[in-house]
Amino acid sequence: MTKAQPAKSRTTTSRTTTSQTAKARPTGTQPTVRSCPFDPPEEYRTLREQEPVAPMTFPDGAAGWLVTRYDDVRTVLSDPRFSAKRGVLRPGGPEGDDAPAPPPGLFIMMDAPEHTRFRRLLTGQFTVRRMRQLTPVVEKIVAEQLDAMAAAEGPVDLVQAFALPVPSLVICELLGVPYADREEFQRNSATIVRLNSGPEEFRQAQQAMRGYLHQLVLAKRENPTDDILGELVRSGELTDEELTGVGVLLLIAGHETTANMIALSTMCLLQNPGQLAALRADPSLMDGAVEELLRYLTIVQFGVRRTALEDVELHGRQIKEGSTVVASLASGNRDAAHLADHPERLDVERPHSPHLAFGHGIHQCLGQQLARAEMKAALSALLDRFPTLRLALPVEEVPMRDDMLVYGVHELPVTW
Amino acid sequence: MKILIDEGKCVGAGACVLAAADVFDQRDEDGIVVLLDAVPPHELLPQVKDAAARCPALAIEVVE
Ligand code: SF4
Numbered sequence A: 001m002t003k004a005q006p007a008k009s010r011t012t013t014s015r016t017t018t019s020q021t022a023k024a025r026p027t028g029t030q031p032t033v034r035s036c037p038f039d040p041p042e043e044y045r046t047l048r049e050q051e052p053v054a055p056m057t058f059p060d061g062a063a064g065w066l067v068t069r070y071d072d073v074r075t076v077l078s079d080p081r082f083s084a085k086r087g088v089l090r091p092g093g094p095e096g097d098d099a100p101a102p103p104p105g106l107f108i109m110m111d112a113p114e115h116t117r118f119r120r121l122l123t124g125q126f127t128v129r130r131m132r133q134l135t136p137v138v139e140k141i142v143a144e145q146l147d148a149m150a151a152a153e154g155p156v157d158l159v160q161a162f163a164l165p166v167p168s169l170v171i172c173e174l175l176g177v178p179y180a181d182r183e184e185f186q187r188n189s190a191t192i193v194r195l196n197s198g199p200e201e202f203r204q205a206q207q208a209m210r211g212y213l214h215q216l217v218l219a220k221r222e223n224p225t226d227d228i229l230g231e232l233v234r235s236g237e238l239t240d241e242e243l244t245g246v247g248v249l250l251l252i253a254g255h256e257t258t259a260n261m262i263a264l265s266t267m268c269l270l271q272n273p274g275q276l277a278a279l280r281a282d283p284s285l286m287d288g289a290v291e292e293l294l295r296y297l298t299i300v301q302f303g304v305r306r307t308a309l310e311d312v313e314l315h316g317r318q319i320k321e322g323s324t325v326v327a328s329l330a331s332g333n334r335d336a337a338h339l340a341d342h343p344e345r346l347d348v349e350r351p352h353s354p355h356l357a358f359g360h361g362i363h364q365c366l367g368q369q370l371a372r373a374e375m376k377a378a379l380s381a382l383l384d385r386f387p388t389l390r391l392a393l394p395v396e397e398v399p400m401r402d403d404m405l406v407y408g409v410h411e412l413p414v415t416w
Numbered sequence B: 001m002k003i004l005i006d007e008g009k010c011v012g013a014g015a016c017v018l019a020a021a022d023v024f025d026q027r028d029e030d031g032i033v034v035l036l037d038a039v040p041p042h043e044l045l046p047q048v049k050d051a052a053a054r055c056p057a058l059a060i061e062v063v064e
Helices: A015-024 A043-050 A070-078 A114-127 A128-151 A160-165 A166-177 A180-191 A199-222 A228-235 A240-270 A273-281 A281-298 A368-385 B015-019 B043-054
Strands: A054-057 A061-066 A306-308 A313-315 A317-319 A326-329 A411-413 B002-005 B024-026 B034-035 B059-064
Touching: A015 B059, A061 A070, A070 A306, A070 A326, A114 A128, A114 A228, A114 A240, A114 A368, A128 A160, A128 A166, A128 A368, A128 B024, A160 A166, A160 A240, A160 A368, A166 A228, A166 A240, A166 A368, A180 A199, A180 A240, A199 A228, A199 A240, A228 A240, A228 A281, A240 A273, A240 A281, A240 A368, A273 A281, A273 A368, A281 A368, A368 B043, B015 B024, B015 B043, B043 B059
Parallel strands: A061 A326
Antiparallel strands: A054 A061, A306 A326, A313 A317, B002 B059, B024 B034
16 A cells, blocks of 8 residues: 655654644645644635645655645546546656556556446445445444443543444454454554654555455455455455455555544544534434534545646646646535535534545545444444543643544543 | 436445435445436435535436
8 A cells, every 4th residue: 555645744743743843834735733633724724715726745845736625626536637546647756667556456546447347346345225234233343342441440542442443343344354363453554554654664564464464365265254355255356466455455444544533523522512412412413413523524634646647727727747636635624615604613413514524536435334334323322321421631632643644533531 | 307327437435325315226236326216206306416416426417
């Protein structure tokens, strides 16, 4: 897996560093400074209003563009003139035949029709109906984790006790990955999505992940299973190398993202007592609340990268063939031109909360219905089970994941 | 109102099913959109338009 590189990676997680980088940030890189843990950096507002297609410089010195409005993000992500094979045409980096090919099976870095082949094999496993059928399994896993949590005296770290194990158990069950091996793959997965892991550390984690999944694929060839990986093996459509890549992708995507949405949503609700009370008073609001939390918190914090396959004009800017465009999902989701009614406000009763949290275009999150099912089950049961849930430390002291591709909290100590 | 679907474009995201469950479904095998009602009653127009707007792959066209 290739790491997206935001313009500015932080080396520590403390807030003080955030304010220091505010001064140090050279113009034209991607905003990183948050004034509130639940808001994207302030600067996005100015960019949306004044410079919707802003020139920016990547850490390696390459020039590119940052797109911040809702409509433009959708355009960049759904227009086939923009390619997901980032790096292949990257100016300043190795180009054309010299660019390293993405590992086999990494379909998030493919364009149609190559991408279509993988997507088609998987979409049937993640339909709305399949995910509804899976809900009892998810609810059981949620209940078991909450039982264990309730048995502890508190305070406990909600990430380790609940937010991470739930999606991790679910994706392991779905994919057919032994949960007992979690320590190793959770660690490797974290290294892969951490911004400041060194190149060697990154390479090793990536290799370890691939090695692990490769063994699993071989085992499933010997002894067929009826989980997703097992079925893919049986379909005979993919090589072992491709199956390994798909497995790595689904395993990482399956727990990093949802775990952070569960923990960050909980923290956000605890900080918004009025919203929390509304949700407790009327559990039927949960479906809408999940959409609103996805919109409001959008954890893909550095946007999605695309490469222009030809010259494209956007808002009078000439995006040259080969240049990289970053589409900021978090910024698009706070665009007042798209959502007139105070997009900066969390409103779990918002009648309609369309958003870009799962991206847009042919790469829109494959697991989005699973993520929704998990968030609903997890948040409903957690609020229900712990009516007096609260943070066990001042909110400013919660270590935020500014240093990860996927935003959220490193730890969330809670008590009840 | 008439609905046209481009199966070739569909990426099985299911956004249409969430927006208008009476009109759209997904095939079990591959998650590709299934049109339950190609000429739905007019009351469903807002939902159908919403589904078309949300479809990430621009696979749904609504002819009014
Ligand atoms: S929303 Fe679009 S891509 Fe998703 S299932 Fe419906 S038609 Fe297919």
